[in-house]
Each structure stands twice: as structure tokens, then as C-alpha cells.
Amino acid sequence: MNPLAIGIDLGGTQVRAALVGADGTLLARAATRTDAAGGPRAVVQQIGQLVAEVTAGVDPDALAGVGVCSPGPLDGSAGVVLGIPTLPGWVDVPIVAWLTEALRLPVVLENDGVGAAIGEWRFGAGHGLSDFVYVTVSTGIGGGVIADGRVLRGRRQLAGHIGHMTTAPQGETCSCGNRGCWEAQASGTALGTLARRRAARTPSSTLAAHGAALEAPQVFAAARAGDTVALDLVAHEAAELGVGIVNLLHLYSPERVVLGGGVSSGFDLLHPDIKRHIRSWALPPFRDVPVVAAALGQNSGVVGAACLVLPG
């Protein structure tokens, strides 16, 4: 019997669960809005319900275990979430112990950026590579690094905090309190903020109609329809992404950079300018490194989480 694994992607907005086969196939999915107000115990209950949904009718003996991806910082070996900025009350939560007790299955905890990187490594756009960087660009910027055939960990497993590298010391203020973090310059949030600023100054743009609801997806749609302000915003976003990606090339020397997260819905629009930026800013031996879209889309996280407990 093929072992199956359960992957959980715990986010500030949604909790997702999936039942994943040994070949990476998504056999069942379920998701719910994160009960942020209810605190950790309520969310652990939600996870229990989602697990029940995706495993309905499945032979318990076929289940290898549960992998959980969570925003950090966390202590994977202790199985404890140390804090989640977007979820109040999530401080020192022993989620692995709680879930092990609730589900009676082995549970493994991993940083969400690293988890998604592992998903793309095993079943997605990083398959077969020894060196690649997964970058997720949405509310913030996160990711995970595969280097020399292994997950790059570093002290306290904190390597790969790519969203908080400074790419513009005089730049935008970041949620972390500093200025010019890559995340503050190039996340979906940053693109949305800039778009609203520009739209307010340019009533002739189709973007202006969205008012306060203007976010990255509307920018991409307007760019596809030929709106010049939107096209300019896309070029700006590609350049900001490019600065950070070039740094990742120089620092990690990946064979490939994989872009995921909400902003990758505009990947086709962003890609030409990102490549142009790399060709002019990277040192010659790094200029041919491909930048590709995540192959698992929004499922990198749940699939990667499942990989944590799937047999090799």
C-alpha cells in the first residue's frame, strides 16, 4: 500500500490541508479561514477538522504522518512555534505535541518558506536540482534555499530570511521596522501601495477606478489590457525583484530561481524585465540562471509539508 501524507499550510489568513500521495499527487484538499481570534487552541482544532476532511475514508495505516508549515520564527526540532507576527497569541506554541496528541500520528514542523521550497524541490520546479532558491512574493517575501543538495539551515535554522535583506537603505519602511528591506520594496503589499499612490495621481489610468481596493492582481490585469501606468508599475516591480534576485544569485549561486506566491500570477509580465535586470546587473557567470514560476502554484506549501513525512 502506498504511504500517504497529510500536509498542513498554516497561514495568517488561511489554514490549508491536503492529502498527498508518494508521487506528489494531491488526493484531497480542504481549507478554512484561520480562526485568528480564537488563538492557537482553536486553530489546532481547525487543523484537526481539516485533517478529518482530507482523510475521510482513508485507511489510517496508509498515513505516514502530518507535516506542518508555519510562519516563523519556530523551533522545528522542538516542534514549537515561537511567534507568528500575523497571529496574536502564537507565542511558544508546542504545536507538534498538541497535534500528535490530537491526531495520533507523527507530526513534523517546518518554516513555511522552507516547506514550500521542499515541495518545489521534490515535485515542482526545483525537481532534480542541487541548488535552487524558492522565493514567495505575496504579503511579504519569504523563501527557502536548497544548496549543495540540502536545505540550507544555518544557526537556529534561520538561514534564508531573504525578505529582510536590505536592497535600498534609503527605501520604504518595512513591517520589521527597518527601511529598504527587499520585502518592503518588492512584495505584493509594496506593489499595491505604490499602485494606489500612482493611481491617485493619475485619474486617467484605469487603475484609478479601484480606489482603496487596488492591489497587485488589478495592476496585472490592467497591464495586460495595455494601461501604461500599470505597465510602468510592472516594470518597477520587476526591477525591485531583480535587485534582490541578483543578490540571491551572487550569494547562493542557485541553478534556478523559483518564484511563487500571489505576485507570481503576474510572472509572465514580470519575467522579461527580471531577466533584463539580471543580464545587466549580475556578474557574467550568473547571467544565464533561469527564473521560473513555481510549478505547484498555491500548493507548494501543503505539498512541501506532506514531503516532511513522506518516505524518501
Add this chain to the structure above:
Amino acid sequence: MNPLAIGIDLGGTQVRAALVGADGTLLARAATRTDAAGGPRAVVQQIGQLVAEVTAGVDPDALAGVGVCSPGPLDGSAGVVLGIPTLPGWVDVPIVAWLTEALRLPVVLENDGVGAAIGEWRFGAGHGLSDFVYVTVSTGIGGGVIADGRVLRGRRQLAGHIGHMTTAPQGETCSCGNRGCWEAQASGTALGTLARRRAARTPSSTLAAHGAALEAPQVFAAARAGDTVALDLVAHEAAELGVGIVNLLHLYSPERVVLGGGVSSGFDLLHPDIKRHIRSWALPPFRDVPVVAAALGQNSGVVGAACLVLPG
């Protein structure tokens, strides 16, 4: 009999050789001005002479081999230097084959930043650590990364090109042709250039007397004597170093950052401001990471080169 190893540090200005014992002891040293005009064959002859000097009277059976550190890019596994920007004619030089033939000893080639990191790892300020970054700040900025107990390599062994991460997109022009590389902002060369600019505008500073000869060492000397312009330059240099070091913390999560190269002669002056910068710019879990001076000083390279062939 204790095996001994020969380390060669090939630089654009100097070629250095050392005989190193299994415990890292420097038993003999020799150096000469690099015969840049003579081309690769002449320099290989120089290396042969230096090796003869440091091994005079040594039993050939005690020699484990020759490790060579060279500026890159290079192909370590093929034993070929692909190009050295500061040495004309060094394109596709099969230095390992040439030296093996000339010296009749095993020869291993390594990038100079990585080599020095290995020296500090085995016998210096990185001893016993699983994760640390060695940064050499002199004409340029280079380095090497130890991550999860191994040298970080990446595609084509090109990881760790830390000097060419962009830390200021609108910044100084770099030798690589781009703008705002860390090297262009914070190397000894950058500090010297800035110092000459400031001195020209501030004839009252003791720095002004140096004219075109003003470089980083004179800035440190003047700062130690209390010159306010020099002190301001030191603060500026520390801030520029700090931006890059904070990025290294976020990206690699080292247990320690080790600073070597010429500029580290001002380490005691730079350190307080570097630490201050880290405390205000790094994410909380990274703020306590120590920044220390290289323990082997100018010998990190030759000792590291010797480590390449010293038995484990």
C-alpha cells in the same frame, strides 16, 4: 612523522607561500611581488621558487601536498583558473597541472575567499563552528561561507560572491561595472576614495597632508589620534559594512562573522558601530551574532590553502 603542507596565496600584488604543520603552525613563510607582467608561466616559476624556500631542508616525504588559493573565477575540480581581473593574461590557466608537473606533489586549487574561510575555520576565529561567514575587506570584498558544517558551494562553486551583492542601488560604481555593490561601498578602496574626497574639502583635517597617498590605514591612524573627519569616515565605513553584514546574517544565519583583510586593521575602531548597526537593523534573533576579527590575520589565505591538502 607529522605531515606538513604547503599553502600558496596567489594575489594580484603578492604571492605568498607557507609551510604549515598539521596543527596549523606556520613553520616557514616567503613572499614576493607578483610578476604580473610576466604572465602565468612566470608566476608559476615564482611559486616554484617560494616553495623551494619554505621547504628548504624539509624531508620531501613529510609533505602532503600544495594548496593554492587564487582569485576567481576558477574551476577547482578541473584545477583551472578561468580569469583573474587583476592579472592580465590569466585566462584558462591549468595551474594545477603546471604545478603538479613542476613540484611533483599533489596540488589542490581553491577560491581565495573560500580558502581563507577554511583557514579560519580550522585554525582561527571560526574554529569549532558549523556556521560562519568569513569576510575579507581590502581592495575589494570577498569571502567564504561555512553553512551547516560544510563549505557552501552552489552551482559551479560560485556561492558566496558577497562583494557583489547590491547594498545601495544608487550608489558608487563598482569595478564590475554595476552600481552600489557592497565592495564599491565598503571596501578599503572605497574608504580611501571617500577619504581623499573629504580631505580635499577639509584642509584643516590631518588627513589632508597625505594628498593622493591617503588610504584606509592613514584614516585609521588619524581616527586613533582623534581627527574628527577621520572618525566620521570610520563611522561611515562601519555603517556600510554593517548593511552588508546584516544581509549576511539574514541570508546565511552564521554563528559568527569573521572580518579579515586590510581594513580589519581598523577592527577595534569599526566594531562598536558595526555592532550598533546590527542591533538596529537585524531582525531580533540575529542581533546577538558576534562579529570578530580574523585570528590568522594576513595568513588566513596561506593557512587555508595548506588545509586543502592537510590530512583531516
